[in-house]
Amino acid sequence: xxxxxxxxxxxxxxxxxxxxxxxxxxxxxxxxxxxxxxxxxxxxxxxxxxxxxxxxxxxxxxxxxxxxxxxxxxxxxxxxxxxxxxxxxxxxxxxxxxxxxxxxxxxxxxxxxxxxxxxxxxxxxxxxxxxxxxxxxxxxxxxxxxxxxxxxxxxxxxxxxxxxxxxxxxxxxxxxxxxxxxxxxxxxxxxxxxxxxxxxxxxxxxxxxxxxxxxxxxxxxxxxxxxxxxxxxxxxxxxxxxxxxxxxxxxxxxxxxxxxxxxxxxxxxxxxxxxxxxxxxxxxxxxx
Amino acid sequence: xxxxxxxxxxxxxxxxxxxxxxxxxxxxxxxxxxxxxxxxxxxxxxxxxxxxxxxxxxxxxxxxxxxxxxxxxxxxxxxxxxxxxxxxxxxxxxxxxxxxxxxxxxxxxxxxxxxxxxxxxxxxxxxxxxxxxxxxxxxxxxxxxxxxxxxxxxxxxxxxxxxxxxxxxxxxxxxxxxxxxxxxxxxxxxxxxxxxxxxxxxxxxxxxxxxxxxxxxxxxxxxxxxxxxxxxxxxxxxxxxxxxxxxxxxxxxxxxxxxxxxxxxxxxxxxxxxxxxxxxxxxxxxxxxxxxxxxxxxxxxxxxxxxxxxxxxxxxxxxxxxxxxxxxxxxxxxxxxxxxxxxxxxxxxxxxxxxxxxxxxxxxxxxxxxxxxxxxxxxxxxxxxxxxxxxxxxxxxxxxxxxxxxxxxxxxxxxxxxx
Numbered sequence: 184x185x186x187x188x189x190x191x192x193x194x195x196x197x198x199x200x201x202x203x204x205x206x207x208x209x210x211x212x213x214x215x216x217x218x219x220x221x222x223x224x225x226x227x228x229x230x231x232x233x234x235x236x237x238x239x240x241x242x243x244x245x246x247x248x249x250x251x252x253x254x255x256x257x258x259x260x261x262x263x264x265x266x267x268x269x270x271x272x273x274x275x276x277x278x279x280x281x282x283x284x285x286x287x288x289x290x291x292x293x294x295x296x297x298x299x300x301x302x303x304x305x306x307x308x309x310x311x312x313x314x315x316x317x318x319x320x321x322x323x324x325x326x327x328x329x330x331x332x333x334x335x336x337x338x339x340x341x342x343x344x345x346x347x348x349x350x351x352x353x354x355x356x357x358x359x360x361x362x363x364x365x366x367x368x369x370x371x372x373x374x375x376x377x378x379x380x381x382x383x384x385x386x387x388x389x390x391x392x393x394x395x396x397x398x399x400x401x402x403x404x405x406x407x408x409x410x411x412x413x414x415x416x417x418x419x420x421x422x423x424x425x426x427x428x429x430x431x432x433x434x435x436x437x438x439x440x441x442x443x444x445x446x447x448x449x450x451x452x453x454x455x456x457x458x459x460x461x462x463x464x465x466x467x468x469x470x471x
Numbered sequence: 472x473x474x475x476x477x478x479x480x481x482x483x484x485x486x487x488x489x490x491x492x493x494x495x496x497x498x499x500x501x502x503x504x505x506x507x508x509x510x511x512x513x514x515x516x517x518x519x520x521x522x523x524x525x526x527x528x529x530x531x532x533x534x535x536x537x538x539x540x541x542x543x544x545x546x547x548x549x550x551x552x553x554x555x556x557x558x559x560x561x562x563x564x565x566x567x568x569x570x571x572x573x574x575x576x577x578x579x580x581x582x583x584x585x586x587x588x589x590x591x592x593x594x595x596x597x598x599x600x601x602x603x604x605x606x607x608x609x610x611x612x613x614x615x616x617x618x619x620x621x622x623x624x625x626x627x628x629x630x631x632x633x634x635x636x637x638x639x640x641x642x643x644x645x646x647x648x649x650x651x652x653x654x655x656x657x658x659x660x661x662x663x664x665x666x667x668x669x670x671x672x673x674x675x676x677x678x679x680x681x682x683x684x685x686x687x688x689x690x691x692x693x694x695x696x697x698x699x700x701x702x703x704x705x706x707x708x709x710x711x712x713x714x715x716x717x718x719x720x721x722x723x724x725x726x727x728x729x730x731x732x733x734x735x736x737x738x739x740x741x742x743x744x745x746x747x748x749x750x751x752x753x754x755x756x757x758x759x760x761x762x763x764x765x766x767x768x769x770x771x772x773x774x775x776x777x778x779x780x781x782x783x784x785x786x787x788x789x790x791x792x793x794x795x796x797x798x799x800x801x802x803x804x805x806x807x808x809x810x811x812x813x814x815x816x817x818x819x820x821x822x823x824x825x826x827x828x829x830x831x832x833x834x835x836x837x838x839x840x841x842x843x844x845x846x847x848x849x850x851x852x853x854x855x856x857x858x859x860x861x862x863x864x865x866x867x868x869x870x871x872x873x874x875x876x877x878x879x880x881x882x883x884x885x886x887x888x889x890x
Binding site: 426 | 724
């Protein structure tokens with residue numbers, strides 16, 4: 184390359200002009216992608232918040248103001264609505280029990296799948312997913328009959344059992360890939376140093392898997408939090424927030440839809456924000 | 472430490488779960504679902520009932536599944552059911568006989584609907600409503616010359632919709648033709664009977680052909696986003712449409728929010744008259760009600776005049792018994808009341824009743840009208856061919872149900888014929 188052949192190449196003689204262009208375009212594309220993805224997530228949440236905090240007349244008006252009018256009318260109506268607080272508390276309880284149960288059952292299953300070979304392993308993996316193959320409205324009737332007969336009806340535990348069934352496939356498969364990513368040699372080393380099988384799992388594998396397990400617990404929490412149909416059929420007095428609100432919101436005036444949407448989204452957002460460290464940690468493991 | 476802490480919290484939560492409240496009567500209803508209405512039902516309507524009522528509004532699916540589960544299990548918590556005529560039609564066997572409830576003040580036709588084609592009284596009429604037209608003030612400027620708002624015809628409606636579309640550059644008429652919209656009632660109870668004087672018998676007549684041709688013409692000037700609309704009050708309030716047809720309860724919010732901006736008026740008339748369809752909601756008692764005496768008391772309470780007026784305020788559904796309305800009713804009631812009166816007492820009024828005796832086939836019956844609309848108007852298929860093939864389906868449903876004709880069709884021996 185001769186000096187002065189191209190003014191653009193002059194400052195960086197090591198890189199020819201086309202390569203610099205490509206790199207610049209790539210950077211630009213990367214930034215645009217980041218902005219696009221952020222907007223993808225943030226714009227709906229922003230609109231939800233603006234409308235939830237606006238006076239009813241502003242909600243139907245257009246164009247929107249950038250900053251909401253901070254009229255708490257719709258949200259206040261919501262919080263006064265009889266039973267919202269209890270329903271919120273019920274939702275938290277059901278989701279917490281679902282989380283504990285699905286990890287308690289799912290993590291050992293995922294460990295067994297990743298470490299042992301046993302007959303029917305492939306079939307087992309398929310069957311686990313099969314629990315998601317039947318639509319809940321189909322299962323709800325026999326379930327409700329059974330629950331009424333056994334006394335599980337209208338209880339936190341009963342609903343949590345159903346939600347656990349829904350969350351279990353994800354818990355099993357996520358923990359399966361998690362344990363598969365932890366080298367078995369680490370465990371073997373622990374055995375040679377005198378650990379029993381259980382001790383090796385608890386002291387060596389668990390600390391490594393914990394962030395990922397926490398992430399799959401978050402997933403179970405969100406599945407339970409969002410489930411409507413079973414909750415609407417199986418609980419009457421102890422309704423969860425989604426069962427309590429979602430059906431009514433669908434047919435409510437626009438301002439209340441936004442207020443209710445905000446009330447449903449905020450707790451889940453706060454929860455995910457609180458455990459975000461674990462989520463990122465899981466991605467770290469997956470990338471290794 | 473952390474997982475154990477989490478577990479402890481969850482267990483504490485389990486132990487703290489309150490036992491279900493006892494004594495309150497569970498009112499399991501498909502009505503008054505919007506949360507403002509649910510709130511009003513609890514605070515204004517049911518507060519006066521001794522012993523307390525737990526009013527729970529549910530979607531059709533969970534409502535039905537829960538009821539079926541309780542009946543199948545032979546043990547229930549639901550004391551009283553609330554629903555539309557169509558909700559009850561498919562669950563007649565699950566409902567206790569209420570023949571001994573005093574219904575002296577209620578219109579005899581409605582009471583007859585409550586027998587669901589059998590001998591016993593399966594539900595007691597609770598409240599009623601109908602459908603109306605609503606227009607914003609802007610729309611009135613384009614009302615065709617010589618047209619009277621109180622006595623509009625379908626041709627004038629089409630001309631009006633066209634005038635607005637041409638003047639503003641976009642269609643300003645809207646129909647609730649979305650998945651949650653009540654479009655089938657528009658075809659069954661308004662458009663077709665107005666042109667044919669019939670809902671079923673003249674389904675594939677030449678008059679019906681003319682009705683669907685008019686519908687196609689109207690659709691040209693209808694906002695195409697109508698296939699997403701469910702509650703026309705929303706589009707009226709946003710100004711997306713200026714002129715709309717819908718259930719009174721689904722227009723109410725527009726009148727209540729901006730009473731001076733909207734007017735209500737009767738549905739249009741066709742060659743055979745001004746057809747309209749009443750909507751009837753009822754209360755019933757499942758056979759598994761935990762305390763039948765309490766359920767009966769609650770049903771009687773729902774029929775008391777004060778409760779009926781409170782219900783009107785809460786839900787925009789009108790009383791089924793004779794009551795004098797106080798002057799301080801909400802704007803929606805003040806707007807729709809006179810329009811309903813004008814529609815039902817018009818010289819050419821033609822009441823088209825809800826389908827009777829179809830039982831569980833009610834949904835399929837509605838689907839015939841929806842399919843006909845989608846094939847002719849949205850799909851652009853030839854009217855004659857579509858009517859012929861849909862008439863077959865209609866015949867099959869009526870024969871299977873063995874349902875005789877209901878108004879406006881002339882009474883029939885055996886299943887209602889489709890000519």
